Amino acid sequence: MAPKKTIMKIYSSEITPEQTYYAQSQSRRQFFKTAGLVASGALLSACAPSTPSTVDPAPTAIKPEKPVTAGQTDELGDAITQYDAISNYNNFYEFTTDKQGVAQMSAGFVSSPWKVQVGGLVNNPKTFDIDDLRKIAPIERIYRMRCVEAWSMVIPWSGFTLSNLLKQVDPKSEAKYVRFETLLDSNRFPGQRDRSFPWPYTEGLRLDEAMHDLTLLATGIYGKPLLPQNGAPIRLVVPWKYGFKSIKSIVKIDLVAEQPTSLWMKSGPSEYGFYSNVNPEVSHPRWSQSSERRIGEMARRRTLLFNGYADQVASLYAGMDLRKNY
Amino acid sequence: MAALLPITHLLWDTWRGNLTVNPLQDWTFRTGDWALRLLVASLACTPIATIFGFKQASSVRRALGLYGFGYAVVHFFIFIGVDYRFAFDLIWDDLATKRYILVGLVALLIFMPLAITSTRAWMKRLGRQWKQLHKLTYIAVPLAVVHYIWLVKADLRDPLLYATIVAVLLLLRLPWVRTQISKLKYRRVFQKL
Structure with missing residues (x-):
């Protein structure tokens, strides 16, 4: 059994709010001042004409203090990547191939209403409304994200x-694989007009x-709803695989008998395999897989087998040749 | 001197925090880009001078080539020193598995003797061999373009644009093409007469 501490579960109440995270870089006193002002300001407008000086704003202001340390690192002690970087440096070809441009291109993306159709080899096929999916008791996870392009973040x-x-959909016994599909709509995803890719984005x-x-369906990031550039309204997160496996803006999930062929497997079969597990031993023609740049740091890190989740997932691949099954 | 502007701009952007969240990549890409641009510009000097009679182009050929080489050297040191911090096991691993790194390194190695022998003194010392030696640039520049093509993931437009320009510049140097062009020029002159 993997020891419990290797998976860090943090409840939403504990996660660092974005503002608090930013405030850390400023003077702490300044932060309290601002927070206090905001709090008393809110009180003022809410219950005027009471005198704000008699109300102590400290409890409301201090509340996010304690979880700051709890929410700041992953289980290896690596700091969470700046929110600014997570929201402005994205690979999302449905918008643009320019990582810096995705945030702007995706700004008006409409992800509501949204439905996720789950079917295939299941006893109980079901179409979920995003609003219902958001009601499923949310869990918080801090994961390392390792892009195949040799950069990484902690999210x-x-x-x-x-x-x-x-x-909930009860897979049948013939179901061996899961196939995911992103929304196909070139009006909302202008990048899909680029015919050099076999849209829609699919993964398996x-x-x-x-x-x-560890395999997560994420609807939120940094304690708020998922941003369009990060795959709103719902995306997959598989932390021990290269980032492209974690498909964004999912509309369809099918249980299937045969191994699905992903968009990247179709585009570059020799470069992108079905498994795409993070593995420093298996090289890629373009990017170093033995080391990576952690966004926000200036020195390279050595890449960890299964992105540091080997304790939990290595057993899934026991006896497999990971060089062949890349 | 104008060739120093890009690196100044890069340092300015770094200082002002105008780079992306992946600054190592920005430094690598921007120095690599400018190395290639200047080298291609250097390659364009002779055709511009001979075909359009714009003689001044010849006088900047060496400077453009040397600055291009300078950017390539900075690009190389950012890669091994700043990015990889001289972790030679990692560098070796990448060199052995990534053809684009290998071809880039070969191009740089070819440029090295050309940069050294670029002075007037070396030109005199080598005599006719100098011209032969410096024809190696016709191999090194295409290798630098191949380096670019092989590292790009999806959007090949930029590297292919470079490839096209370099191909044209090299074609213009073929003896057959050169005679055709000069014939064309003479014909024009005769028509005017």
């Missing part, structure tokens, strides 16, 4: 486990990978 997600959803997992406790 606080919120959502629910994929297994939670799959249990083996059923046991999909049922793994």
Whole structure:
């Protein structure tokens, strides 16, 4: 059994709010001042003409203080990446291939209403409304995200486990894989007009990978709803695989018998395999897989096998040649 | 001197925090880009001078080539020193598995003797061999373009634009093409007469 501490579960109440996170870099006193002002200001407008000086704003202002340390690192002690970086440096070709441009291009993206159709080899096919999915008791997870382009981030997600959803549709015994599909709509995703990619974006997992406790369907980031550039309104997060496996803006999930072919497998079969597990031993023709740049740091890090989640997931691949099954 | 502007701009952007959240990549890309631009510009000097009679182009050929090489050297040191911090096991691993790194390194190595022998003294010392030696640039610049093509993931437009320009510049140097062009020029002159 993996020791419990290797998976860090942090409740939404504990996660650092973005403002608090920013405030850290400023003077702490300044932060309290501002927070106090905001709090008393709110009180003023809410219950005038009471005298604000008699009300102590401290309890409301201090509340996010304690979880700051709890929410700041992953289980390896790595600091969470700046929110600014997470929201402005994105690979999302449905908008643009320019990582800096995704935030702007996706600004007006409409992700409500939204439905996720779950079917295929299941006993209980179901179409979920995003509003209902958001009601599933959210869990918070801080995961490392390792892009195949040799950069990485540490991101606080919120959502629910994929297994939670799959249990509701009750997969049949013939189901061996899960296939995911992103919305196909070139009006909302102008990048899909680029015919050099076989849209829609599709991805796949083996059923046991999909049922793994680490595999998350995220609807939130940094304690707020998922931003369009991060895959609103719902995306997959598989932290031990390269980032492109974590498909964004999902509309369809199918249980299937055969191994699905992902968009990247179609575009570059020799470069992108079905498994795409983070593995420093398996090289790529363009980017170093033995080391990576952690966004926000100036020195390279050595890449960890399964992105540091080997304790939890290595058993899934026991006996497999990971060089062949890249 | 104008060739120093890009690096100044890069340092300015770094100082002002105008880079992306992946500054190592910005430094690498921007120095690499300018190395290629200047080298291609250097390659364009002779055709511009001979075909359009714009003689001044020849006088900046060496400077453009040397600045291009300078950017390539900075690009190289950012890669091994700043990015990889001289972690030679990692560098070796990448060199062995990534053809674009290998081809880039070969291009840089070819440029090295050309940069050294770019002075007037070396020109005199080598005599006719100097011209032969410096024809290596016709190999090194295409290798630098291949380096770019191989590292790009999806959008090949920029590297292919460079490839096209370099191909044209090299074609213009073929003896057959050169005679055709000079014939064309003479014909024009005769028509006017």
